[in-house]
Amino acid sequence: MAAVKETVRTVEGLGEGYAHGFVTDIEQEFAPVGLTADTVRYISAKKNEPEWMLEWRLAAFERWLAMDEPDWAKLNFPKIDYQAARYYAAPKTDGPKSLDEVDPELLAMYEKLGIPVREQAVLAGVEGAPKYAVDAVFDSVSVVTTFKAELAKEGVIFCPISEALRDHPELVRKYLGTVVPVTDNYFACLNSAVFSDGSFVYVPPGVRCPMELSTYFRINASETGQFERTLIVCDKGAYVSYLEGCTAPMRDVNQLHAAVVELVLMDDAEIKYSTVQNWYPGDKDGKGGIYNFVTKRADCRGDRSKVSWTQVETGSAITWKYPSCVLRGDGSSGEFYSIAITNNFQQADTGTKMIHLGANTKSRIISKGISAGHSSNTYRGLVSAHAKALGARNFTQCDSLLIGKDCAAHTVPYIEAKNAQSTFEHEATTTRLSDDQLFYVMQRGLSQEEAVQLLVNGFVKDVLQQLPMEFAVEAQKLVAVSLEGSVG
Amino acid sequence: MLSIENLHVTVAEKAIIRGLSLNLPAGEVHAIMGPNGAGKSTLSYTLAGRDGYEVTEGSAVLDGVDLLSLNASERAAEGIFLSFQYPLEIPGVPALTFVRAALNAQRKSKGEPEISAPDFLKRAREVAGSLKMDFEMLRRGLNVGFSGGEKKRMEIFQMAMLQPRLAILDETDSGLDIDALRIVAEGVNALRAADRAMLVITHYQRLLDYIRPDRVHVLAGGKIVASGGPELALELEREGYDRYSKAAA
Ligand SMILES: Nc1ncnc2c1ncn2[C@@H]1O[C@H](COP(=O)(O)OP(=O)(O)OP(=O)(O)O)[C@@H](O)[C@H]1O
Ligand SMILES: [Mg+2]
Numbered sequence: 001m002a003a004v005k006e007t008v009r010t011v012e013g014l015g016e017g018y019a020h021g022f023v024t025d026i027e028q029e030f031a032p033v034g035l036t037a038d039t040v041r042y043i044s045a046k047k048n049e050p051e052w053m054l055e056w057r058l059a060a061f062e063r064w065l066a067m068d069e070p071d072w073a074k075l076n077f078p079k080i081d082y083q084a085a086r087y088y089a090a091p092k093t094d095g096p097k098s099l100d101e102v103d104p105e106l107l108a109m110y111e112k113l114g115i116p117v118r119e120q121a122v123l124a125g126v127e128g129a130p131k132y133a134v135d136a137v138f139d140s141v142s143v144v145t146t147f148k149a150e151l152a153k154e155g156v157i158f159c160p161i162s163e164a165l166r167d168h169p170e171l172v173r174k175y176l177g178t179v180v181p182v183t184d185n186y187f188a189c190l191n192s193a194v195f196s197d198g199s200f201v202y203v204p205p206g207v208r209c210p211m212e213l214s215t216y217f218r219i220n221a222s223e224t225g226q227f228e229r230t231l232i233v234c235d236k237g238a239y240v241s242y243l244e245g246c247t248a249p250m251r252d253v254n255q256l257h258a259a260v261v262e263l264v265l266m267d268d269a270e271i272k273y274s275t276v277q278n279w280y281p282g283d284k285d286g287k288g289g290i291y292n293f294v295t296k297r298a299d300c301r302g303d304r305s306k307v308s309w310t311q312v313e314t315g316s317a318i319t320w321k322y323p324s325c326v327l328r329g330d331g332s333s334g335e336f337y338s339i340a341i342t343n344n345f346q347q348a349d350t351g352t353k354m355i356h357l358g359a360n361t362k363s364r365i366i367s368k369g370i371s372a373g374h375s376s377n378t379y380r381g382l383v384s385a386h387a388k389a390l391g392a393r394n395f396t397q398c399d400s401l402l403i404g405k406d407c408a409a410h411t412v413p414y415i416e417a418k419n420a421q422s423t424f425e426h427e428a429t430t431t432r433l434s435d436d437q438l439f440y441v442m443q444r445g446l447s448q449e450e451a452v453q454l455l456v457n458g459f460v461k462d463v464l465q466q467l468p469m470e471f472a473v474e475a476q477k478l479v480a481v482s483l484e485g486s487v488g
Numbered sequence: 489m490l491s492i493e494n495l496h497v498t499v500a501e502k503a504i505i506r507g508l509s510l511n512l513p514a515g516e517v518h519a520i521m522g523p524n525g526a527g528k529s530t531l532s533y534t535l536a537g538r539d540g541y542e543v544t545e546g547s548a549v550l551d552g553v554d555l556l557s558l559n560a561s562e563r564a565a566e567g568i569f570l571s572f573q574y575p576l577e578i579p580g581v582p583a584l585t586f587v588r589a590a591l592n593a594q595r596k597s598k599g600e601p602e603i604s605a606p607d608f609l610k611r612a613r614e615v616a617g618s619l620k621m622d623f624e625m626l627r628r629g630l631n632v633g634f635s636g637g638e639k640k641r642m643e644i645f646q647m648a649m650l651q652p653r654l655a656i657l658d659e660t661d662s663g664l665d666i667d668a669l670r671i672v673a674e675g676v677n678a679l680r681a682a683d684r685a686m687l688v689i690t691h692y693q694r695l696l697d698y699i700r701p702d703r704v705h706v707l708a709g710g711k712i713v714a715s716g717g718p719e720l721a722l723e724l725e726r727e728g729y730d731r732y733s734k735a736a737a
Contacts, residue, residue: 439538440576444590444646445564445597454589458580458629 019481021250021280024109024220028139031088033223037061040193043088043140047162047196050169060182060192067186073349074378074410075318077254077291085256087194089139089221106143109218110136116146132212132243133158137228139221140196147211156209156240157202161229164200171202175233179262179299179326187258187293187320191227195260198228203238205266212241212468219248219279219290225256232262234269236302241272243471246315248280252288254317259294267302267329272310274467275323276475279315286345286374289317296323300332300358308335309352310466312475317346322380324353327361327389334363337466341479342375342407351381351412356392356422361385365396368460371407378410385422392422400430401459403452453480489514489685490535490654495546497527497534497710504530506710507546512654515682519696519721520689522707523729528689529573531707532656536570537563550654564590565597567653571643571660573689578630583642584612586630587649594650615648619675636663644675655679655686661695673698693725708732 031042040061044054069080091103116134133147135158142160151158157168164172182192199215219226234240248255257279263271273296282289292315298307309323325334336352354363363383371377377400385392400409411428433455441451457464460479464472490512497505504527512518522528534541535548537560548555553566578586592602603611616623619641631639640660647655657676661669676686676699688699696704696718704720705712706729713732714720 435539437576437578439536439560440572441578441586441590442560443536443538443564443568443570444586444650445561445594446589447561447593448559450589450593451561454581454586455578458578461580 018250018280020247020278023249024105026103026105026220027092028089028221029092030086030221030224033086034083035085035087035194039087043194043196046088046090047165049162049165052173053165056177056182057193060189061194063183064186064189064193067183067189069186073320073380074376074412075320075347075349077318077347080256080291082190084223086221086224087140087227088196089224090141091138091143106138110216132214135160135199135213135215137197137199137215137217139219139224139226142197142199151210154207154210155204156207157200158213159200161198161200161231162196164231168200168202171233172200172231175231175262175264177262179264179297180260180295185295188260188295191229191258191260191295194225195227195229198230198259198261199232200230201232201240201242203234203240203269205236205238207235207238209238209240212243214243214245217244217246219246219255219257222249222251223253223255225258227257228259230259230261231264232271232273233264234266234271234305236266237268238266239270241274241468243274243276243468245276245278247278248290248315250280250283250288252283254282254289254291256291257293257316259296261294261296261323263296263298263307265298265300265302265305265307265329265332268304269302270306271298272308272468273298273323274471275309275311275313276471276478277311277313277315277319278478281315281346282317282344284344284373286317289346290315291318292316292321293318294321296321297326298324298334299326300329300334300361302332303329303358304331305329306333308337308466310337310463311339311350312463312467312478313338313340313348313350314478316348319346319348319350321350322352324355325363326355326357327363327392328357329361330358331360332358333361335466336363336365336367337463338367339370339460339463339475339479340367340377340379341370342372342377344373344375346373346375348376349378349380351379353382354384354394356383356385356389356394358389360391361389362392363394365394365398366462367396367398368463369398369400369409370403370456370459371400371409372403374406376408376410378412380412382414382416383424384414384416385419385424387418390419390421392419394422394424396424396426398426398428399459400428401456402430402432456480490548490550490687492548493546495531495534495548496544497530498542498544499530499540503544504710505534508707508711510705510712512685512687514685515680516702517680517686517688517699518703518705519701520687520705520707521691521721521724523733526707527710528707529658532570532573532658532687532689535563535656536560536568561593562597565594569647569650569652569655571640571647571655571657573658573662575631575639575643577632577634579632581630582628583626583630583645584609587612587646590646591650611649615645618678619645619648620671621645637665637668640664641668641672644672648675648679651679653684655684656689657686658689659691660688661690661692669695670698693721696721706732
């Protein structure tokens with residue numbers, strides 16, 4: 001057991017290895033601490049929103065006051081004091097219109113994080129490398145969005161949601177809250193009242209979005225929650241691949257992040273949605289870190305529409321997240337590929353829901369959970385086929401890998417079939433990183449740290465392959481970093 | 489090359505190797521035979537540096553380097569290769585990826601640059617060809633779903649790629665069919681070299697028809713109880729271990 005013991009020890013020391021933990025020193029303006037209807041009005045006013053949006057928010061706030069925090073997840077955390085946080089923080093500039101107006105401190109930060117916020121730099125990059133457009137959200141506001149003009153040529157709208165509310169109010173109003181209703185759950189309701197920024201994407205009929213779109217979320221301010229809202233509408237026969245990434249400074253006070261992501265797919269539309277979640281996970285004793293409560297759902301309204309969620313979850317002290325697919329259109333399909341890594345005292349309760357409503361709908365779930373240290377990692381999934389979902393098919397595979405003796409992995413699959421013509425397959429495995437395997441790999445010359453990385457990479461390979469190429473490399477590094485330092 | 493003196497090894501508080509001495513000069517191939525449970529695999533794991541194999545007494549030195557002070561990967565970098573009696577499965581890691589990682593790790597520890605992808609592939613194709621292996625197999629998860637014989641052949645592929653100084657083959661012949669045995673033995677013979685030594689653990693004289701050993705040792709009760717030339721293997725084949733087991737007890 002000595003080898004595994006070493007691994008566990010170093011994996012425990014990992015909190016110190018978080019590379020994105022710095023704070024950017026920049027002048028910011030904040031909403032006053034606390035949450036009242038006035039806070040909601042403050043946010044709406046800051047964003048110059050139309051009146052109907054304010055009404056919508058206030059209605060959500062009323063409903064939220066009457067709701068209770070859910071307690072069914074396998075998560076333990078002290079009661080959150082919603083009155084102790086701020087709900088809006090923004091750099092003190094007047095909505096920069098071009099890069100020249102963006103605070104140089106911010107540009108330096110994005111450079112440090114490796115986020116390409118300068119179009120020229122992307123264009124001047126490696127020849128033949130795929131371009132991707134970035135929307136950079138800093139605390140509560142989007143500070144820059146690239147390649148908007150080039151995308152507009154194809155009719156693709158890619159902008160901060162606050163801007164979409166001003167420039168395309170009819171589109172936003174038509175779809176906002178139609179996939180995740182305001183009262184869907186406690187955190188989604190809170191988000192509906194206080195969401196600040198996030199991205200809006202519209203891809204018109206028959207258009208294949210010419211580049212990857214991505215949104216990069218950064219929490220910087222202390223004692224501030226981040227409530228992002230993303231809405232992607234993919235019209236008939238359209239296609240888009242979208243990626244989000246997130247990081248935050250190291251702080252020993254927990255911070256709240258409650259996001260809502262809504263995807264709408266018409267006939268024959270396809271969305272690939274990838275997430276690399278690397279919020280600050282807290283230190284090795286479980287102090288600090290982000291509380292990540294996220295509601296993500298795709299509504300496959302159109303026939304033969306296709307959505308796939310791929311997530312690499314390595315950060316956050318607590319993750320509560322179930323990207324789901326409502327397979328309404330006949331022949332529509334949903335996929336969920338997940339890598340969730342927990343270490344030290346991190347807790348993750350994550351999975352998906354595949355709701356089969358249409359005939360001949362298909363879904364596929366591949367979940368890879370890795371737990372190390374004293375962490376707890378739960379896969380929670382629901383697959384249901386309703387009466388009209390004749391010929392529905394699901395395949396689920398949930399694999400858990402345990403590193404060391406003090407961590408835990410749980411698999412909680414729910415299955416409901418309301419017709420006799422649906423086929424569900426479920427496979428689950430739990431393995432412990434074995435000393436035998438470690439010795440075999442080390443006997444060939446790899447150090448213990450390299451051996452752990454190799455074995456873990458093999459374990460998550462099926463999911464990594466689903467990410468766009470450029471991000472797969474990044475994600476692989478992140479997986480390695482998350483479990484790094486295994487040699488004492 | 490390899491010199492083992494009065495080695496005592498305890499596994500799970502049980503003394504398994506009890507005063508074993510062995511001298512293996514460079515350029516030679518020695519066979520070790522012995523009854524089940526005699527400690528042959530224990531000896532190979534101990535030489536390769538597996539955790540939990542506690543050396544309570546004695547020494548093992550490879551060309552002046554004290555092996556016992558090194559961990560498993562450091563010993564591999566010193567040129568020790570163990571062909572496992574039961575090779576492990578590594579899901580999601582293709583054999584090519586695995587061997588390349590191993591080769592580069594060993595190069596790194598010697599301060600050499602990484603092997604280029606074309607050079608590596610060229611060599612892998614040559615070696616796979618000489619062992620009559622289907623190259624596509626090297627793109628599958630290492631050993632996952634392989635037959636017993638395929639796993640053994642994969643061990644020899646790795647050995648040929650890594651070019652160790654000291655190769656320990658723990659029952660590489662078990663599980664191989666007649667043709668595979670010949671192919672694998674040819675692969676091993678091709679690696680015989682003046683600056684390389686091999687320790688071949690086997691239960692069957694047949695392997696030794698292909699790989700002619702310079703010496704044969706009988707391991708029983710945790711120590712070497714007899715040594716001789718190739719004719720010793722023939723004698724064991726005829727008469728069994730009875731005589732030596734009694735001697736060891
Ligand atoms: N982890 C362990 N705990 C307890 N006993 C062990 C352990 N590992 C090995 N042994 C014992 O050590 C003895 C030697 O085992 P070893 O595997 O070295 O034998 P061997 O000579 O390789 O046998 P075979 O020819 O069957 O491969 C056996 O009695 C075995 O049961
Ligand atoms: Mg054995």
